[in-house]
Amino acid sequence: MSRVLLVNLASLPMDGNQPIFPLGVRCVQDALDRAGHVTRLVDFVEEPKGLVDLEWLGHEWDVIGFTIRNIDPIDITCSTHVDEYIAFAERVRTELDRRGFHPVLVGGGPGFSLFGSTLVGKLGLDVGVIGPGEQAMLDIATDPRSFKDRGGVIQGRRHCGFLTDTLRHPSSLMTAYTNAHRAMIGVETRRKTCYQTCAYCPYAYIDGDNAGDLKPVDVLADEIRGIHREGFRRIFFTDGIFNSELRYAKKVVELVRELALDGLTWSAYFTPKPFDEDFGEMLQGSGVEAVVVSPDSLDDTVMRNLGKSFDSRHMVRFLERSRKNALPVKVNVVFGGPGETRESVRNSARFINENLNDDELVMHVGYRVLPATALARQLGMDDDLLLYPTFYPFDLDVFNWVIQDLDSRFMTPQLMMNLMAGRASARKMARVEAMGVIAPAQGTTYLPLASRGSGNGCNR
The missing domain is CATH 3.20.20.70 (Aldolase class I)
Incomplete structure (x- = not known):
């Protein structure tokens, strides 16, 4: 039996973040509970004060799992949550060192899975899980020390409980999300x-x-x-x-x-x-x-x-x-x-x-x-270069064409704001020749909306 703490990083207060009920990590927690492990899920919508006091680190956990749902904000052009995740993970590691605790640190979730190998290093984790996490976390909880300092990622695999176990969520967590959103x-x-x-x-x-x-x-x-x-x-x-x-x-x-x-x-x-x-x-x-x-x-x-x-x-x-x-x-x-x-x-x-x-x-x-x-x-780009927002090259005139061609009835204030924000971000990027298989029309200028860790994810 292991003591496993699960931390929902998708519940962190971040610009453009829209926390939704943490279904994936709840599936992992439910599987661990059924196997007899002792678990706790930290969600900052349910426990906002935990973001400040980190009291949940006051126990000697065998495993701490961090789940990342989204790498980027849904509605903010050319921005990222990566730097917030890195800063928070550093806070946690510093506090663990101060207390003399050395649990196995694990990363997972759909957003994490996209960049698992890169994020293991950037977040200072022992191992990462790509894909469905239940069975992999059960393996880790069975023998945590064998995963200490392992590095790299392991592939999630089928969890048979999906077909048999009714997923019932804690009332306190459900109440937090029905009240907050x-x-x-x-x-x-x-x-x-x-x-x-x-x-x-x-x-x-x-x-x-x-x-x-x-x-x-x-x-x-x-x-x-x-x-x-x-x-x-x-x-x-x-x-x-x-x-x-x-x-x-x-x-x-x-x-x-x-x-x-x-x-x-x-x-x-x-x-x-x-x-x-x-x-x-x-x-x-x-x-x-x-x-x-x-x-x-x-x-x-x-x-x-x-x-x-x-x-x-x-x-x-x-x-x-x-x-x-x-x-x-x-x-x-x-x-x-x-x-x-x-x-x-x-x-x-x-x-x-x-x-x-x-x-x-x-x-x-x-x-x-x-x-x-x-x-x-x-584009032929390495995964680690895609960690910060990188957009497929496109012609800047697309913004003008859309405004010219769409009926005015579609031009709501929200749509116009999205267009203006996208255009403003695009103009901050360096123009380059088009990359890729499909050639542009002669004389067309293309650009990638790319950033490399400049605080908010945008080149200035």
Whole structure:
């Protein structure tokens, strides 16, 4: 039996940080508890004073695990959380040295997994875990000293408890998140690597090899009932793509309908294909809050460059079926991808203007390059150089083209602020020749939005 402390770094107060319920680390804690280890989870939404007094370090822990969900803020252009993580880890190590404690320090979580080998050194950890953490942390807790000063990372692997164990969260932690935020909580229904090959997406790398486990609906039902009893009314199914396996997705939707829990709504990431007539009808009246799809571009050439398994025709069919069933839709579009040109921006804008309602567009400019993705391979950059925000090279005129081509009804204050912030950040970067497989038009100037640890992540 080991004493294991888990620290949710995603709950640190940082610019642009939006703490969400720590589902992943709770899965790890639940597995450790069931195996008989003594655990504690430190979350600064639940325990804000712990950020100052570090009283949770006053015990002789065998293992301390740090979980990192996001490397960058979601909504702030050209910024990073990395420096905050490094500074906090240094505070912890200093306090441990002062007390004479020498636990095994472990890193994990989806954000950590992207840069595991680099972050082990930068955070001063003994070892890191890439991908699902339950089984790896059980191995570490069984023999902590064998992992001391090990360095490097180990690959997470399948945890059979996912199929049998109902995940029930502590009431105090759930109360903290229902009180502190518009209450939404993640629910995991499957563990299977996404079949899509989007050029910017690292999900397959994070997930690693797995058995494609689908959580039994009776276990899922127990978890959802428990969440509802604790006061949550909004859930997000955390699958990479909710309807990637349509038959199972239909079972989950039918379960939600049968549970008929008062006030419960849900959302997820969807794909326009497969999305048949029956599925659209099932979604109607299920409490779905948003059917979120990410074509990212609505120009067929750029969609192919991005590795999408569908094209604009599938988007038209998806929207028709959504309209027929009065489904709330959100469409994510990111301008500035591989092969983006004046004409491709015009094509995407035309599709948006003709097919989307005012409140259905979610728009950004620029693709953050992450390790183990096609974009990273095109640029040929080492993983450690991508730790701070680096964006795929794009033409600065994209900002002007978007404003020129999109209907004014989409030009909300929030969208205009995002565009201005993106343009301001872009202008701080040094202009370079375009890199990558797809050549720019002659005379076009491209740039990478890149930074190398300059405090807030931006070159000044």
